[in-house]
Amino acid sequence: MVSISDVAEDAGVSASTVSYVLSGKRSISADTQRRVEASIRRLNYHPHAGARALASSRTNVLALVMPLRTDIHMPAMMRFVTSVVTTARRHDYDVLLLTSDEGPAGLRRVANSAMADAFLVMEVQSDDPRIPVLRELSRPSVLIGVPDDPGELPCVDLDFAAAAKRCVAELADAGHTDIGLIGSPPVVYERGTSFAGRFLRGFQEATRGLNAVMRSCAPDYEAVGRCLDELFAENPEVTGLVVHNEAALGSVLAELRNRGRHMPDEISLVAVGQDTAAHREVPLTTVPLPTEDMVRIAVELAMRALQGSSTPETRLLTPQISPGKSVAPRR
C-alpha cells in the first residue's frame, strides 16, 4: 500500500504538507501543490480510510438503514437506495447499508465503532421503535418519513396529505363526485406507517362533501378483486379512483379491465407512485414520489448536521401531478 510518507518522499515534502494539500486546510505554495499532486497521481495514492477516521474522527461514510420487511414496494426502495449512493458520492461520502433487523444493537454497533458519521433512516413509522435509539446515539440521523414525534430529528417526506388532496382535486375537477381510494395493505396501517395514515387523512378531508369510499388492499390478485368488489358494492356510482398502493396497481388495472370498466371513460384513475406509469395501456395520471429530491434533501440535512449547523426541521415536499390519460370528465 502506498502511504502518505511515500508521497511525501516522492514530492520532497513532509507528510503533513501532503495531508494539507489533500484537505486544503492551509495555504500551500503553487509549486509544492503541483509537485504533491503529481506524486499522488504517479503513485496512485489513496489515503487509508481507517487511519484517516482514527486521526480525524470522520469516516466520510453514511449509514443507510433500510427496512427488512417484505411488504414494501421493492422498486421504490431500490430507487431510494441507488439515489442515496449517487447523492452521497457527490458529497464525497460512501454508503454503508444496514437492515433494521439487527435492531437497536446494530445501530449502536455502527455508531459506537465509528463506522459511519451519520444515519439515514428509510420507511419511518409513526411510532418507530428506532427513534429513541437514534436519539441517544452520538451521531446525527435524518429520517425519511415523518413519525408522530420526531423530536430533534430532521425529517424529509412527500406531503402525503397534500398528495391525497391533489389526487382528489384532479378527479373532482373532472366532475367526479363519487370517489374511491385503494389504499395500502392493512398491515401498513396497522403498523402505523406514517405516510399511509397521512394520505388517508388528506383523502378524508378532501372528499368532504363528496361521496368517498376507501379500501385497504393487500397486493395479491385475489385481495385486489375483493377490494374492488366491496368498493363498488358500497357505492356503485364510483367513477373516480385514487390508488395509493404501487404493488397492487397492476392488479387493479387488470381487474378493472376484467370487470369491463374501461379507463378513462367509465372509470378515471389517479395513482401515487411512478413506477411504470408510462408503460401502461393507458398512460396514468400520477402523483410521483419525488425520490431524488427527498434523497437530495436528506443527504443535505445530514451534511449540515455533521457541520454542526443543524436546526432540526421537517421538510414536506409539495406533490406535483404528472398528467396522463387516465382521467376523463364524468359522463
Added chain:
Amino acid sequence: MVSISDVAEDAGVSASTVSYVLSGKRSISADTQRRVEASIRRLNYHPHAGARALASSRTNVLALVMPLRTDIHMPAMMRFVTSVVTTARRHDYDVLLLTSDEGPAGLRRVANSAMADAFLVMEVQSDDPRIPVLRELSRPSVLIGVPDDPGELPCVDLDFAAAAKRCVAELADAGHTDIGLIGSPPVVYERGTSFAGRFLRGFQEATRGLNAVMRSCAPDYEAVGRCLDELFAENPEVTGLVVHNEAALGSVLAELRNRGRHMPDEISLVAVGQDTAAHREVPLTTVPLPTEDMVRIAVELAMRALQGSSTPETRLLTPQISPGKSVAPRR
C-alpha cells in the same frame, strides 16, 4: 468514546488482554475472560473500526458493486442487495454499497483506501469492463454472473442454459411442440449480459426437433403487444410460452388475456423469476432465481478468498422448477 484502555482499566487487565479476549487468538483464564466481558458489556464497548483496520489491515467490510442501469428488474436487484447484507452480517461483515457508475476509479479508490476487504460484483456481463480492473486490485472479488473469461475470479450464477432446458422440458412433457420464448429486452442481448445469452442458447438446444420461435422484448406495454403479435404471426401454432423477462411478465399475461388466449388451456406458460408468481390470477409455473443460495455461496467464496484458501471456481446452480397451474397438456 469508550476505548480499549477504558475496558482494560475497568477489568484490571492490559489492553492487549482485552484485544485477545475479543479475538480469541490466545488462551485466557476463565476469570479474566469473565471480567473483561463484563466490562465490555457494562461500558458498552465497541472497538473503533478504523483503528482496528489500521492495525490489522482488515475492515470486515464487503463492497457490493451494483449496476446503475435502469433496465434491470428492480425487485430482483433489491432481493440481492438485502440478501447480501443479511448474509454478510452472519459472517460478521458489513456492506459498503457502490454503483458501477463511478467506474474503475471507484473500485480502485475503495480498494486502495482500504475501505473494504473484498468485492461482490452484481450483474456481470459477458465481456465486463470491470473484470480487468478487479483482477488488478489487491483485494479478492467474487462475480455474480459468469463472464466469457472469468480468469482467476470466482463466479456464482444460476445455470441459465439448464434453466431454459428445464422450462422447455416442462412444456414438451405436456405435449407442446410449438414453443415460443419471450426473452430479455434487446438492449440486454446487445450488451452481452451473460445470463441472457446462456438462456437463449439453452433454449435453442432444448427446442431442437421442436418448432421454436423467439422474441426479444422491451418491458413496456406496446413492445410486449408487438412481440406477441410477431411471435404468433411467425408461428400461429404456438401453445407453449417461456418467459425470461420478469419486467415484461405482467404485460405478457395481460396481453394474452386481451387476445383471448386463456391460460393454461389455450396457452401454457413457464416463467423464469419468482416475483409475484403466487399473486397471479393463475399461479405460475416458474423456475425461480435462487437468490439466497447464490448470495450465500458468493459470500462464502469471498470469505474463503480472504482466508487465502481460494481455488477460483465457477459455481452454476441447478435450476429447480416450482409448479403452478399455468401449464396444461396440449389439446
Added chain:
DNA sequence: CTGAAAGCGCTTACAG
C-alpha cells in the same frame, strides 16, 4: 508557507 511530533485506538510480535 512548511516541518517535526504527538496522538487517534487498535493488533501483534516479543518477553516473561
Added chain:
DNA sequence: CTGAAAGCGCTTACAG
C-alpha cells in the same frame, strides 16, 4: 496465562 511496547497511516496543534 499476561503485559509493555512498537507500529499501522493518518490529522492537527505547535513552532518557526
